[in-house]
Amino acid sequence: MIYIFYGTEEYLLQKETEKIIEKYNISPLGISKHSGEDINIENILEDVSTISMFDEKKLVIIDPATFLTAQAKKGITDLELNSLENYLKNPNTDSILLCIVHHEKLDERKKIVKTIKKYATVKECNLENNKNIIKEILEGYQIEDKDIILFADRVGSNFLQLKEEAEKLKLYRYEEKTIKKEDILALTTKTIDVNIFTFIDNIISKNKKEAIETYKEMIKGNEEPIAIIVMLANQFRIMYQGKQLLKKGYSEKAIADTLNIHPFRVKKALEKARNYSEDILLTYLKKLIKLDIDIKSGKVNKILALELFILGV
Numbered sequence: 001m002i003y004i005f006y007g008t009e010e011y012l013l014q015k016e017t018e019k020i021i022e023k024y025n026i027s028p029l030g031i032s033k034h035s036g037e038d039i040n041i042e043n044i045l046e047d048v049s050t051i052s053m054f055d056e057k058k059l060v061i062i063d064p065a066t067f068l069t070a071q072a073k074k075g076i077t078d079l080e081l082n083s084l085e086n087y088l089k090n091p092n093t094d095s096i097l098l099c100i101v102h103h104e105k106l107d108e109r110k111k112i113v114k115t116i117k118k119y120a121t122v123k124e125c126n127l128e129n130n131k132n133i134i135k136e137i138l139e140g141y142q143i144e145d146k147d148i149i150l151f152a153d154r155v156g157s158n159f160l161q162l163k164e165e166a167e168k169l170k171l172y173r174y175e176e177k178t179i180k181k182e183d184i185l186a187l188t189t190k191t192i193d194v195n196i197f198t199f200i201d202n203i204i205s206k207n208k209k210e211a212i213e214t215y216k217e218m219i220k221g222n223e224e225p226i227a228i229i230v231m232l233a234n235q236f237r238i239m240y241q242g243k244q245l246l247k248k249g250y251s252e253k254a255i256a257d258t259l260n261i262h263p264f265r266v267k268k269a270l271e272k273a274r275n276y277s278e279d280i281l282l283t284y285l286k287k288l289i290k291l292d293i294d295i296k297s298g299k300v301n302k303i304l305a306l307e308l309f310i311l312g313v
């Protein structure tokens with residue numbers, strides 16, 4: 001048996017792994033883990049080909065299985081590929097091979113990915129627009145699909161945050177067991193992750209009403225103005241530095257490696273940065289740095305200061 005779990009939602013990756021352990025009743029002594037960039041396929045195949053001394057089934061985990069992604073620093077050799085293909089065609093029925101990939105998607109261009117997917121059970125652990133996950137959280141309650149989308153848009157893709165916000169709705173509608181649009185708008189709080197790029201767009205485009213509305217939602221959600229300033233400054237910095245590096249011929253992956261941030265963040269930042277000049281991005285970055293200093297030195301009220309900054313751009 002071969003499984004591939006991939007995605008950026010760590011909670012779901014862990015949850016799916018726990019399901020495998022529970023399903024086959026595997027004890028900690030029956031679990032073997034292989035990690036790191038320099039994993040040895042031959043060692044893994046030797047491991048998965050031997051029986052467990054402690055359980056009926058043995059679980060061999062490759063985590064992270066970077067060789068299935070575009071970010072892999074070490075390629076899999078033809079010899080290793082042939083050995084893996086031979087095993088996949090005739091796997092040890094007493095063992096389970098689980099590959100955990102901490103990326104949004106697999107690299108479908110790779111032969112090894114195409115090969116292993118023929119034999120593996122593949123589970124995506126990204127939460128974006130995943131209505132089934134939200135329906136599972138709200139099990140026992142009636143909610144329309146359009147309201148599920150609204151809920152996901154407001155709360156974001158973090159599973160724990162979704163669960164926490166869902167508990168508010170479930171408690172509020174415990175008797176009726178029906179959740180409506182007005183309940184979601186009244187009880188849930190928009191998260192920063194959902195609003196960050198829209199927030200930036202509205203600030204730079206001088207859509208002050210929308211920007212202030214988003215800011216107030218953040219404050220309502222007990223977000224600290226200093227944290228919001230840092231978040232905005234970081235995004236402006238990534239957008240500015242990304243444009244600079246892109247001009248020098250860097251790829252998105254090279255930019256992500258240089259800035260030491262996730263490639264997905266770079267991709268989103270560069271998409272937005274195309275709409276703005278480097279001068280504008282740098283100007284707002286400098287303003288936010290000064291605002292941060294003024295708040296920390298007590299010169300201005302932190303909540304009012306950021307609101308005035310939004311209104312004054």
